[in-house]
Amino acid sequence: MTVEEYLSEIIQKEGIAHVTLIDPASQKPEEAVRLATEAVAGGTNAIMLGGSTDAGGQLLDLTAKMIKENVSVPIILFPGSTSGFTTNADCVLFMSLLNSRDPHYIVGNQMLGALTLYKTGMESIPMAYLVCEPGGTVGWVGDAKLLPRAKPELAAAYALTGKYYGMRYTYLEAGSGADSPLPPEMIGTVKHVLKDSVLIVGGGIRDGKAAAICAKAGADIIVTGTAIEKADDVKALTAEIVMGAKMGKKA
């Protein structure tokens, strides 16, 4: 089964999937393994690996390898450039930051990595990456023309652009560590036009309540990074967020 099929099955059965984002640059591989193991025990469905800036050296390779040896859920790469590639993963989000002002983030980095990806034969999922206010580090690094929170129709227009290009996933991003998650109106407007295409929502989701609001508004996959990296009890917080997301879908 591909990772895409695996996630689709969870979305179909449970209403929503949860993915934990770990930045390989932020901690030692052993600590990343601890976070991943506890998040999986709390019910997360996959581990996403990436960051806006390079991990440097062998950190990404080693972190991915060690997580793979210790957890059973898929490892999905979330690359900020071609240096976000490693063969020790199951799948890569082949993403284009559609609302960037810099062609490197729309198509340039992708071109540089395409032949490498081809040679590995790794699964890839074409994804529209839409960075909204406030955008955080990725908004700055990716030179995004930040999508205004108060103008959901602009985000919907970009999401449709991605869908018409053939992208099967859309990632609505508020930026890592955002003060608050994206507004439900924005998530709802985007999901309305995407229909069956998969909508990922991330940035600033810190508890079960926030996850429930995003889920109810239309998210198919919820991503949490910062809150889990900082949690005293990673398993308990993950379980709360996963439960909140599922309850939000049922509400």
Ligand SMILES: CC(C)=CCC/C(C)=C/CC/C(C)=C/CC/C(C)=C/COP(=O)(O)OP(=O)(O)O
């Ligand atoms: C090579 C391919 C397929 C794509 C790379 C080119 C693109 C489109 C990059 C998008 C822009 C970018 C810099 C994305 C980084 C995404 C990311 C992993 C963000 C979140 O990482 P965190 O560690 O949560 O937060 P920081 O931004 O603080 O690192």
Ligand SMILES: O=P(O)(O)OC[C@@H](O)CO
């Ligand atoms: O770190 P947080 O705020 O959970 O954001 C996760 C993800 O959307 C960042 O790319």
Ligand SMILES: [Mg+2]
């Ligand atoms: Mg980071």
